[in-house]
Amino acid sequence: MVPSHTDIAGFYDRLQQQVIAARASKSPLFIQGANSKQFYGGECEGDIVDMRPCRGIIHYDPTELVITAYAGTTIEEVERTLAEQGQMLPFEPPRFSKETTLGGAVAAGLSGPRRPYTGSVRDFVLGMKCLTGQGEILKFGGEVMKNVAGYDVSRLMTGAMGTLGILLEISLKVLPRPEYELALCKDLPLADSIRYMNTWGGKLLCISGATCDAVEVHLRLSGKQVAVEKALEGLEMHEDPAGLDYWRRLRDHQLGFFSLAAGESLWRISVPANRPMLAINGEWLIDWGGAQRWLKTTESASQIRALAQSLTGHATLFRSTGDRNETFHPLPGVIKRLHLQLKDAFDPDHILNRGRMYPDF
Amino acid sequence: MSSIIHEFLKFLPQEAVITGEESLRVYECDALSAYRELPACVVLPETVEQIQEILRICHQAGVPVVARGAGTGLSGGALPVADGVVLSLAKLNRILEIDPDLRLARVQPGVRNLSVSDAAAAYGLFYAPDPSSQVACTIGGNIAENSGGVHCLKYGLTVHNVMGLKVITIAGELIQIGGEALDSAGYDLLALMTGSEGMLGVVVEATLKLLPRPVHQQMLLAAFASVEEAGNGVADIIAAGVIPAGLEMMDNPGVRAVEAYVHAGYPTDAAAILLCELDGVPEEVAVESKQVIEILKNAGATEVRLARNKQEGERFWAGRKAAFPAVGRIAADYYCMDGTIPRKHIARVLQRITELSEEYELGVVNVFHAGDGNLHPLILYDVAIPGELERAEEFGGRILETCVEVGGTITGEHGVGIEKINQMCVQFKTEELTQFHAVKEAFDPQGLLNPGKAVPTLRRCAEYGAMHVHGGKLPFPDLERF
Ligand SMILES: Cc1cc2nc3c(=O)[nH]c(=O)nc-3n(C[C@H](O)[C@H](O)[C@H](O)COP(=O)(O)OP(=O)(O)OC[C@H]3O[C@@H](n4cnc5c(N)ncnc54)[C@H](O)[C@@H]3O)c2cc1C
Numbered sequence: 001m002v003p004s005h006t007d008i009a010g011f012y013d014r015l016q017q018q019v020i021a022a023r024a025s026k027s028p029l030f031i032q033g034a035n036s037k038q039f040y041g042g043e044c045e046g047d048i049v050d051m052r053p054c055r056g057i058i059h060y061d062p063t064e065l066v067i068t069a070y071a072g073t074t075i076e077e078v079e080r081t082l083a084e085q086g087q088m089l090p091f092e093p094p095r096f097s098k099e100t101t102l103g104g105a106v107a108a109g110l111s112g113p114r115r116p117y118t119g120s121v122r123d124f125v126l127g128m129k130c131l132t133g134q135g136e137i138l139k140f141g142g143e144v145m146k147n148v149a150g151y152d153v154s155r156l157m158t159g160a161m162g163t164l165g166i167l168l169e170i171s172l173k174v175l176p177r178p179e180y181e182l183a184l185c186k187d188l189p190l191a192d193s194i195r196y197m198n199t200w201g202g203k204l205l206c207i208s209g210a211t212c213d214a215v216e217v218h219l220r221l222s223g224k225q226v227a228v229e230k231a232l233e234g235l236e237m238h239e240d241p242a243g244l245d246y247w248r249r250l251r252d253h254q255l256g257f258f259s260l261a262a263g264e265s266l267w268r269i270s271v272p273a274n275r276p277m278l279a280i281n282g283e284w285l286i287d288w289g290g291a292q293r294w295l296k297t298t299e300s301a302s303q304i305r306a307l308a309q310s311l312t313g314h315a316t317l318f319r320s321t322g323d324r325n326e327t328f329h330p331l332p333g334v335i336k337r338l339h340l341q342l343k344d345a346f347d348p349d350h351i352l353n354r355g356r357m358y359p360d361f
Numbered sequence: 362m363s364s365i366i367h368e369f370l371k372f373l374p375q376e377a378v379i380t381g382e383e384s385l386r387v388y389e390c391d392a393l394s395a396y397r398e399l400p401a402c403v404v405l406p407e408t409v410e411q412i413q414e415i416l417r418i419c420h421q422a423g424v425p426v427v428a429r430g431a432g433t434g435l436s437g438g439a440l441p442v443a444d445g446v447v448l449s450l451a452k453l454n455r456i457l458e459i460d461p462d463l464r465l466a467r468v469q470p471g472v473r474n475l476s477v478s479d480a481a482a483a484y485g486l487f488y489a490p491d492p493s494s495q496v497a498c499t500i501g502g503n504i505a506e507n508s509g510g511v512h513c514l515k516y517g518l519t520v521h522n523v524m525g526l527k528v529i530t531i532a533g534e535l536i537q538i539g540g541e542a543l544d545s546a547g548y549d550l551l552a553l554m555t556g557s558e559g560m561l562g563v564v565v566e567a568t569l570k571l572l573p574r575p576v577h578q579q580m581l582l583a584a585f586a587s588v589e590e591a592g593n594g595v596a597d598i599i600a601a602g603v604i605p606a607g608l609e610m611m612d613n614p615g616v617r618a619v620e621a622y623v624h625a626g627y628p629t630d631a632a633a634i635l636l637c638e639l640d641g642v643p644e645e646v647a648v649e650s651k652q653v654i655e656i657l658k659n660a661g662a663t664e665v666r667l668a669r670n671k672q673e674g675e676r677f678w679a680g681r682k683a684a685f686p687a688v689g690r691i692a693a694d695y696y697c698m699d700g701t702i703p704r705k706h707i708a709r710v711l712q713r714i715t716e717l718s719e720e721y722e723l724g725v726v727n728v729f730h731a732g733d734g735n736l737h738p739l740i741l742y743d744v745a746i747p748g749e750l751e752r753a754e755e756f757g758g759r760i761l762e763t764c765v766e767v768g769g770t771i772t773g774e775h776g777v778g779i780e781k782i783n784q785m786c787v788q789f790k791t792e793e794l795t796q797f798h799a800v801k802e803a804f805d806p807q808g809l810l811n812p813g814k815a816v817p818t819l820r821r822c823a824e825y826g827a828m829h830v831h832g833g834k835l836p837f838p839d840l841e842r843f
Contacts, residue, residue, distance in 0.1 A: 063596040064703050064734075086602055115543065122549055123521050136792045144701040145733040146518060146773035148507045148556045149781070149788055150816065151800050155520070155552030164548075176602030202464055202573060205641065227645035272541035274462050291543045314546045329546035334534045339547055341803035345796070357547075 033101030071103025109159025133347025436778025470501030608732030625680030
């Protein structure tokens, strides 16, 4: 159900007035889709901006491989629409609830298991319309595959947690769904699994997921059936009894691993894929062929961050029952200054999602 | 100015600081040679520390700096600023590391694009973005322009294949953006830097993604009796769920020019041809080839040729790769445009280009990345004939504006530079341009890095807009507009 043109124009008008008023009183706004990621990032205060009325698909032409939708459209609707034409969002955004919206997915910039093989959210963002903290509705990028006119503001907005602008309309590149997919697994100790995933990741073009936990390694293969069957030959793995559903549950954090005991936190540690195990107590689930490591632990943030950094990576406090003030890895000096200056360039009064990404903006 | 040259000479050898007019001429333009300017000096540092020092000095003195790779840019991006400094990265030309395990290459900015794939070949890997200029252009230039190539339909543009950068700010600070992990904390500065035309910082090192070489490739050539059918063929392939490694189109004037030059065996009576490359494991390529042949025939192809072997496949490609020099033989000069449009409008826009070609009385050849909808009309002119260059430029501007009208963009991969600065006023409104300037200021408050490029001043747009109201015809065609 797409809202009419006047509905949207009215919605944009009210939103713009709200931003201008918030700016005048320097009071923060808390932008929300379905709020399915309320656990993620610093706590936000301020008047709630509910994006869900801004909902529906604006353009979709399968032969262009492009879809444009309002930010409040659910991911479920976007993916269903694409699936009807045999296409998909290649970055496999997680759905932490059924109502997860496109705007939230792009603002959070989270990608699913397919990410190392096909690309991340920002790799597929082609353009967007957004409302800045100055109360202006601006359009960047477009609906074409290649576009270098102006700075790449739409990719900058991706993963910025709504701190640079309120996303209104988003254009994404999409891809055909693979003709055939297969879920595989085998028993392997964790340290061996990291090597296994790295070795095969460099050899097979049809891998679309590689993950492991303490006991098993899982691979997903996608592509033409002949290519997948060919790839199977060297792998010595068996078909996963859980089937492709394992990958959906991994994407949406529904595997048993993701439930936290009291006092535990879930960390997301991003490191170069071939790095060995980090010496931290806790339970691990390693995704993205080794590049994205989930850790359930009670260890301190400073210890985890120091170790991640020693491997040239970074650590995000993804879910926690305690303090959420420092969710994201602290930024080094000059980079931090550039962040603040960019924030000032888009939202000079720091009204948009204040504190959601970093405590100082 | 003489005082900063004096400062440079404190840590750079004499031969790394060029000031003589004769030697400066080499740097007066990039591959868009209609625009020329002599800088005050050119510096050729060899180390990151020297670059930091150069930028610190320029920053302090308020002197503009233009970074330069190989100077193959087609939009005047590396055009010097009068009284400014050109910072050549040519001597930073080492491949620092190939990591076959992580499939990464760490390179200096002056490394030539092709040499990355050459160095990676020993490990069965390659660097995907492959601009036609790849023997000459540098990684630093590729990053600044977000360059593409014939294989980016499947393997992505530069932005999809760069993992990390070391950048020096105008104040001389060295920063690390991204790295060997798949993401980093904070805003996506990596995406912002890519395609920023040397306006935000100077890239001094890049970590590039390498891909496993596909084991098998298959080339196809299809001939069509109309451009429209060829355009439909492109859409049909994609609709069927096939993403070819490359999908290129050439119109009849292009086919004839190329055939006369390299004898690739192209059908010279075709209104348009498509070149399609499929890759993967042999079994998969065989299935896809069958599928694509079927699709092309249904789309109305008068002939579909499947390359019988590697040599024949290379011959199909050779024609495409020689297209620019081939056009160079049939015209005294040509002007290469770079708009991108939704694929469904290919036929319509090519038709419009034909009409404009008649209006401006200048020939035009189309050879382009059809799979991405990235057009490269080559406008033929002769600079020796008074008025032809100006007509070619105006014709080009009209083509770009047509691209914007159908929902496209004024530049797919060559950048705005100085060339398309007026068309930026057509594609973006005042508030958007103001936002771009604010982004620039966040990095370079004094506006010293590559000033005057990529984003027009609002005053310039006001003037261009005023010129524009008179029915598309410029009121004073003989006045200099730049
Ligand atoms: C025959 C021919 C074919 C071409 N084919 C293609 C093609 O298929 N696809 C395509 O995309 N392009 C193509 N181009 C355009 C051109 O080759 C690319 O834009 C290329 O990336 C420019 O690289 P360069 O090293 O020559 O950069 P230059 O021309 O020297 O500079 C280009 C821009 O990059 C900036 N820059 C350079 N180095 C740095 C650095 N280290 N840090 C910051 N900024 C820097 C400069 O300031 C300038 O703005 C072609 C050009 C020619 C002449």
